[in-house]
Amino acid sequence: MTQRSAIHATFVVERVYAASPARVFSAFADPEKKAKWFKGPDEWGPGDIGFDFRVGHGDHSIGGPPGDPPHRFHNRYLEIIPNTRIVYAYWMHHGDPLASASIATLEFKPEGDKTRLVMTEVGTFLDGWYDAPGREEGTRWLLEKIAPLVEG
Known part of the structure; x- marks a missing residue:
């Protein structure tokens, strides 16, 4: 039988973009923009993605x-x-097993002509599939991919 565990963790990632809150928010709200950054490494090849940016709906x-x-x-x-906050619940599987479940809050804070994005995640990492340091690293990697889309 698989060794069962549940590790709980919270982390915060901040990133300042040289763009207005509306431009940064659009990287999450616009499916064409989000498809450019919300994906795995190129060597993974094209994945199955879908976006439905409405309360009560979601992405995969x-x-x-x-x-x-x-x-x-x-x-x-x-x-x-809009342009202020997004709150979502998400879960990840590694193959079939549920590997993590989280609540994430994105805050878009104006700082002059820039925006400070503050992402707070409260997660449960199950059975050793994922962990908070790896998730935080992956989150930072994804948020860096937004910069060329909004700062141009």
Whole structure:
């Protein structure tokens, strides 16, 4: 039998973009923009993605390294306040097993002509599939991919 565990963790990632809150928010709200940054590494190949940016609806992204079980991300938007805040619940599977479940809050804070994005995640990491340091690193990597889309 699989060794069962549940590790709880919270982390905060901040990133300042040289763009207005509306431009940064659009990277999450516009499906064409989000498809450019919300995906795995190029070597994973094209994944199965879908976006439905409405409260009560959500997104999915399924993909992974060739030959490995897929990483499957699903979320539900709980609150969307344009250019101000997004709150969503999400869960990930590694192949079939549920590997993590989280609540994430994105805050878009104006700082002059820039925006400070503050992402706070409260997560439960199950049975050793994922962990908070790895998730935080992946989050930072994804948020860096937004900069060229909004700062141009």
